[in-house]
Amino acid sequence: MLSNQVIVITGGAGLIGKEFVKAVIENNGIAIIADINEETGNQAKESLAKELNTSNIDFIKLDITSKDSLNECVNYLDKKYKKIDALVNNAYPRNRNYGKHFFDLEYEDFVENLGLNLGGYFTTSQQFAKYFQKQGYGNIINISSIYGVVAPKFEIYDGTTMTMPVEYAAIKSGLIHLTKYMAKYFKGMNIKVNTLSPGGIFDNQNEIFLEQYKKECLNKGMLDKSDLKGTLVYLLSDMSKYVNGQNMVVDDGFTL
Numbered sequence: 462m463l464s465n466q467v468i469v470i471t472g473g474a475g476l477i478g479k480e481f482v483k484a485v486i487e488n489n490g491i492a493i494i495a496d497i498n499e500e501t502g503n504q505a506k507e508s509l510a511k512e513l514n515t516s517n518i519d520f521i522k523l524d525i526t527s528k529d530s531l532n533e534c535v536n537y538l539d540k541k542y543k544k545i546d547a548l549v550n551n552a553y554p555r556n557r558n559y560g561k562h563f564f565d566l567e568y569e570d571f572v573e574n575l576g577l578n579l580g581g582y583f584t585t586s587q588q589f590a591k592y593f594q595k596q597g598y599g600n601i602i603n604i605s606s607i608y609g610v611v612a613p614k615f616e617i618y619d620g621t622t623m624t625m626p627v628e629y630a631a632i633k634s635g636l637i638h639l640t641k642y643m644a645k646y647f648k649g650m651n652i653k654v655n656t657l658s659p660g661g662i663f664d665n666q667n668e669i670f671l672e673q674y675k676k677e678c679l680n681k682g683m684l685d686k687s688d689l690k691g692t693l694v695y696l697l698s699d700m701s702k703y704v705n706g707q708n709m710v711v712d713d714g715f716t717l
Contacts, residue, residue, distance in 0.1 A: 462698050463490035467542045469534070471495045471525055471585060472552030474505035476664060476686055477604070481549055484690035486513045490697070491542065495523035495534060497554070525552050525581035531588040539592070547600035547697055548589045550582045550636075560626045574628040579635045586643060590652055599652040602696050603640050605708065607660050609633030611716045617673040623666075633658075637708050644706030653705050655696050659689050660712030679714035 468485045472478045473494030482505070485492040492509075496502035499522045506520040521537055524530040538545050554577040558570040586601055593599025606629070613625035637656050644654040661674055663683040675682030692711050695701050710716055 462488040462694060464488075466490040466546040466697065467493065467538065467544055468547045468549065468697060469493040469495050469538065469545060469589070470549045470551055471523060473520075474498060474501040475551070475553070477659070477662060477689065478551050479505055479509060480686045480690055481551060481693055482509055482518060483513065483687075484694050485697070486515050486517060487690075488694050488698075490546075491517045491519070493538065494518065494520045496520070496552070497522065497524050525550075525554065525585045526577055528584060528588060531585060535588060535592050544596065545589065545592060545599070547602065548585065549602045549604070549693070549697075550585055551604045552581065554578055554581055555628075559628060560624070562624050563627050566627060571628055571631075575632060575635075578628075578632045579639070582636060583639060586639075586654075590643070590647065590650075593652045594647075594650050597651060599650075600697065601640075601643065601652065601654045602693065603636050603654070603656045605636045605640075605656045605658040606633040607658055607710065607712045607716050609635075609637045609656075610658055610708070610710060614677055617670060617677060619673065620669045621667045623670055640708065641706045653701075655701070655704060655706065656708040657689065657692055657696060658708055658710045658712070660684050660710075660715045662686050674715075677715050678712070679717070681713045684711065684713065 468490050470478050470481045473482055474496040482492040494502050502520045506518050510518045521534050523534050556573050559574050608630050640654050640656040661683045692709050
């Protein structure tokens with residue numbers, strides 16, 4: 462399905478990122494883990510290579526907010542593989558004050574988190590798109606969220622210390638429109654851009670929250686980290702050749 466495609470996954474050493482790496486390898490692609498944390502990135506590369514019995518996983522240190530880092534990454538991949546087929550924007554950089562409640566959040570932190578994340582996705586897409594334009598084709602997939610689509614259902618956090626950060630809502634909704642903007646801007650360049658918006662992913666959250674979240678869904682509730690793999694492969698493959706500028710929601714009906 463993804464035979465010999467070179468696919469870059471930013472934040473590839475994270476919870477969802479590692480599943481995306483697996484999806485690429487399981488479909489005969491070449492997965493590039495691009496992550497800011499060198500130690501975690503190399504560990505992910507080694508453990509996944511062993512688990513999947515493959516040599517088709519590479520790691521490169523990448524800071525998505527740095528043009529120099531991005532250019533080094535693109536040049537390394539071009540030199541080694543002679544092509545880059547797709548970019549999966551999956552990293553989630555944030556500062557240490559990220560995630561405060563609305564009235565506790567400072568302007569500086571709001572702006573910094575938008576810059577790191579939405580700004581990072583923009584800069585990464587910009588630099589890879591320059592390469593794709595010269596190459597004659599390319600594919601960008603932005604990872605957004607259900608909370609880029611609908612307003613938060615704050616009631617599901619009742620009885621917990623959890624909340625839905627306002628920066629997250631601004632970033633993820635912005636990503637969906639950035640996707641449309643880029644898809645239109647790249648008209649005639651053979652560069653496809655789509656968004657994948659997952660529902661909540663199970664990661665041993667509070668039991669009260671899990672129960673309240675499930676009531677908003679149709680069948681399963683929280684998704685397993687592996688539940689996004691099929692949609693990702695679809696967007697990376699020729700099956701979605703003319704799907705462009707779209708937002709694919711995978712959420713068990715949470716946004717209905």
